[in-house]
Amino acid sequence: MSDRSIHSAIWSAQDIRSTTRRLATVHEVALTGEALPGAPLESPRAVIGESWRRVLGSGVDPDRDQPQLLLSVAELEHRRQKSQLATVLPVLNEGLLATADAAQQIMVVTDAEGRVLWREGSAPVRRMADRLGFDKGADWTEGVVGTNAIGTALVARRPVLVHSAEHFVRSHQQWTCAAAPLHDPRDGRLLGTVDISGPAHTFHPTTLSLVSAVARLAEGELRTRHHTSLERLRSSAAPVLARLGGRALAVDPNGWVVGVTGLTPPERVALPKAPEAGPLWLPRYGMCALEPLPGGWLIRVGRPEPEAGPSRAVLDVSGRDGATVTVSGPAGSWSHALTPRHAELLFVLAAHPRGRSAAELAEDLFGDGSRTVTVRAELSRLRRHLGGVLAHRPYRFADGVAVELLLPPRPAALLPQSTAPAVVAARRG
Template identity: 85%
Template sequence: MSDRPIDSAIWSAQDIRVTAHRLATVREAALAGETPSDAPSPRAVIGESWRRVRVSGVDPDGEQQQNPLPVAELEHRRQMSRLSPVLPVLNEGLLAAADAAQQIMVVTDAEGRVLWREGSAPVRRMADRLGFDKGADWREGVVGTNAIGIALVARRPVLVHSAEHFVRSHHQWTCAAAPLHDPRDGRLLGTVDVSGPAPGFHPTTLSLVSAVARLAEGELRTRHHRTLERLRSSAAPVLARIGGRALAVDPHGWVVGVTGLTPPDRVALPKSPEAGPLWLPRYGMCTLEPLPGGWLIRIGQQERDTGPSRVVLDVSGRDGSTVTVSGPAGSWSHELTPRHAELLFVLAAHPQGRSAAELARDLFGDDSRTVTVRAELSRLRRHLASVLAHRPYRFADGVEVELRLPPQPVHLLPQSLAPAVAAARRG
């Protein structure tokens, strides 16, 4: 068999059984280490996957044991996933077609964990019997040859039909998957897949899945550009006040503004940069200062303290809240979402710090909602960087915090239902 997508002739009702039998013959011969003269070889992408799976010890005739993610961990991965913002693109491009064809659409993370699954209810029930549910691990080494697993390894779109699946219980299925990459750095984010019973699968499905994956990556690219524009606007006045050489970059090192030097496209930052001295291969010793949504990089040694020195949390207005951070490069302000305003208010009211469980109780009255709290704090730290510390969560040491409250306590964060805010309103 060639390595191109399987010919459309296999999708006719009269040929489907013949094709399935032919693929089964190829699989059985390959598993037995034989190459009969009257049976074609598997497609290269399938043969390579079978070899990897056999080394992994997957039982081709047994049931594959799944250890799905706990509900809290699944929700955490969903909230932190870079694919969450493009779900509407994936749904619009694939879900209606999948549902009409009695298929399901699946989105996984880069580790092969199923984060979202939508589509035909009868097919979802069939998938349940295979363990193909939210939180499942669909890597090759766990469930054998499948489109998701191959796409994660080969980093390209792939279709797997009938007995091309390594595990016999999957032979009634056909799946088409495409990888999804972060346009900022090319990092693999996960896959999008359409799966279902083989007779209902259309030969153009792989092309459709591939096209929608490219649309989703385009949406991520557009969102990145918008983020850079917002950072560029906030960084411009800071750069204008600086003498010497400096750059403003996003958390991934993409440059939005410079002063005193030729602008590069990107600067290589550490995986988890922190404010303070930093050696960069291109520029030598530098210092990092936080910007809302990024970093200010001063090139060369700095004599003065480079960290933020003062934070003003203003929750006095009825229409919105802001946080203003002052440091060596001047000051900048960031508008807060209602949830982030609640979080910072609680931290300002408890300078000694709060654990995730305590914050969950402060915000939701339920100390078990720590996953939500950690996700919100992770988002908040994208803007405030070293202003916040953790273990416990608190404002960083050495930062002066001013909390500006409304004249009447009853007007504090009027839209908030958080127990801690309600208690503060009562005085």
């Protein structure tokens, strides 16, 4: 059943019961392989079918709710405070909350791990959600509660509607939900989701479009806030840079560059997750001195190089907190969050320590050995962050760098959003 057909059936006929029965039949066929006598054979929508296959492989029981282990109050508050989504809650509330409440639905905001951080809306529906464990602090990923808009949107990285029997677990099939992922507009990093959920009879075909539009507004607000903070830091850093000799950069706490002297300005510098004032080895620049600025850091470039470069790289694609690479050496260690494409590239290189040519990597990532220009461009971007860690001719981790690869417990959970042939083959073992 296509996205268009489910929307058309509900919008034109307003026959939710009929649509629910059709979806239930599709669900039963997918789980049992047996269709009811005389019932037409239909396939689930692509995004739902892919989710069902993932969930079947994860061992979720369609007939039993898995007990929720909610976050503690302290952990929930900690996640709320560190989440960038806290700053755009007014945008989400203004765009969705009144509509959700009037339509007997609730608005839910999660973090990138699928944990429910905020939940507002219709009081009766909140009580219904409580009975499913759909409460603040709950884990609403596919591996815990099966196919649902939040968990499936986190994997698919796009807005998702899940209606009625498209939910994998039967106790959730009285619900309809629509969720859109929220990304950091600076680097595309996934921040979480915003979701509208309610009883199946409250479904309206424009809900997903509304949720998607409000998610884009929230991302726009994040972008505006980022630009404002950079301008503020740029104003305070300009006189400091003007007085300095040599090479230096002024950056915000996340490494975004607002000013330089003595060198070509990059867009961003890879900083440690918790930088401290003092000597620091940075990719591309070597040994530097880090000094605090109001709202950021001053990086003085040109300190003597350490005796040795990076000696160890840990590539974490276990899925616990997004893909990251952590590099260690004589001057300490630092971590860099990876885009999905860069995670695929480093995974392939870690799996092939002798290296890969551009054509081989193009086959690994795209199934097309001719796409070498794309591969070289991505590796050029990646080496800006991992200077001294990667080598070329062939592309590989540099000699002397010990590589550790952290994989998910189940091969099927490896980089779940990836369609790269090399990753798909690795999932199959």
